Amino acid sequence: MKVKLAGLELTNPLIAASGTFGYGVEFEEIVSLERIGGFVTKGISLQPIAGHPPPRILQTAAGMLNAIGLQNIGVDEFIARKLPQLARYPKCKVIVNVFGYTVAEYIEVIRRLNQASGISAYELNVSCPNVHAGGMTFGSDAGSLEYLVGQAKAIAARPLIVKLSPNVTSIAHMAQVAASAGADAVSLVNTFLAMSIDSETRKPRLSNVTGGLSGPAIKPIALRMVYETARSVKIPILGMGGIVTPEDAVEFLLAGATAVQVGTASYADPRAVERLARGLESWCRSHQVEKVSSLTAALEVPRA
Numbered sequence: 001m002k003v004k005l006a007g008l009e010l011t012n013p014l015i016a017a018s019g020t021f022g023y024g025v026e027f028e029e030i031v032s033l034e035r036i037g038g039f040v041t042k043g044i045s046l047q048p049i050a051g052h053p054p055p056r057i058l059q060t061a062a063g064m065l066n067a068i069g070l071q072n073i074g075v076d077e078f079i080a081r082k083l084p085q086l087a088r089y090p091k092c093k094v095i096v097n098v099f100g101y102t103v104a105e106y107i108e109v110i111r112r113l114n115q116a117s118g119i120s121a122y123e124l125n126v127s128c129p130n131v132h133a134g135g136m137t138f139g140s141d142a143g144s145l146e147y148l149v150g151q152a153k154a155i156a157a158r159p160l161i162v163k164l165s166p167n168v169t170s171i172a173h174m175a176q177v178a179a180s181a182g183a184d185a186v187s188l189v190n191t192f193l194a195m196s197i198d199s200e201t202r203k204p205r206l207s208n209v210t211g212g213l214s215g216p217a218i219k220p221i222a223l224r225m226v227y228e229t230a231r232s233v234k235i236p237i238l239g240m241g242g243i244v245t246p247e248d249a250v251e252f253l254l255a256g257a258t259a260v261q262v263g264t265a266s267y268a269d270p271r272a273v274e275r276l277a278r279g280l281e282s283w284c285r286s287h288q289v290e291k292v293s294s295l296t297a298a299l300e301v302p303r304a
């Protein structure tokens with residue numbers, strides 16, 4: 001079940017996605033942190049962020065809408081309080097999701113994280129749809145993305161994964177830009193910019209008006225984006241968007257992902273990532289797949 005990506009060796013390809021798994025420690029009593037491929041922290045910024053007021057989470061027909069506004073404790077608190085607790089799980093791969101309002105902030109967060117131990121990689125969040133500056137602004141403009149990734153790569157002491165926004169015309173092109181600027185891997189997709197309206201009150205249901213859509217509703221689009229990206233870049237892909245079953249994970253691997261992340265599913269079942277890790281192993285056994293890595297980009301497209 002092992003997979004290698006961007007210099008990391010993961011126990012299996014199942015990773016808990018950013019923003020849906022806290023700082024990992026909150027899950028230590030319900031998930032065996034060393035039995036999953038790893039987890040990505042909530043987006044960490046230079047200063048603590050309070051986030052948007054509620055309502056900021058909504059259930060939708062086949063998923064959820066969120067506009068958390070990147071609530072987090074800030075990099076110093078993360079290093080002082082959360083990272084030391086994770087040292088109890090030395091085999092667990094901790095990927096830190098990094099966020100900034102400016103390039104200088106992204107760089108300063110990475111510089112501080114570089115000094116800390118117990119981190120396996122950075123995931124640069126250039127794709128948050130719920131903040132007015134930073135985030136998606138970087139991920140939806142090729143020039144800004146190239147500059148940010150180049151600067152981050154120059155200072156990062158660990159592998160640099162760039163998390164791409166699906167709210168662009170061509171995510172494959174943005175992946176190429178990230179790769180040529182030095183990204184070691186790309187993860188996709190973040191949430192799709194969306195909204196919900198209450199017809200009775202004539203008001204938006206989220207305090208931020210718009211939010212990000214995730215869960216099974218986005219899976220077919222996310223899968224297509226992973227497929228297109230895999231044909232455009234050579235660096236590994238961490239695929240995600242609506243994964244709930246082991247078969248969903250297999251589909252992302254076949255489309256070209258080396259590993260997958262699971263987000264919204266953890267809201268319905270906090271054990272989802274571990275359950276999926278076991279489920280994927282059973283799937284491989286029952287389908288005579290000796291190495292899960294052989295599934296990556298093994299999609300058979302019929303010739304016309």
Ligand SMILES: Cc1cc2nc3c(=O)[nH]c(=O)nc-3n(C[C@H](O)[C@H](O)[C@H](O)COP(=O)(O)O)c2cc1C
Nearest residue numbers: 017018019043066125189190214215241242263264
């Ligand atoms: C409540 C919530 C908070 C999120 N926060 C972050 C975040 O801080 N940084 C980030 O890169 N992605 C964040 N995401 C996006 C997820 O990591 C993931 O890319 C997205 O939800 C698609 O996967 P899923 O359909 O399995 O949830 C968040 C998603 C949700 C639902």
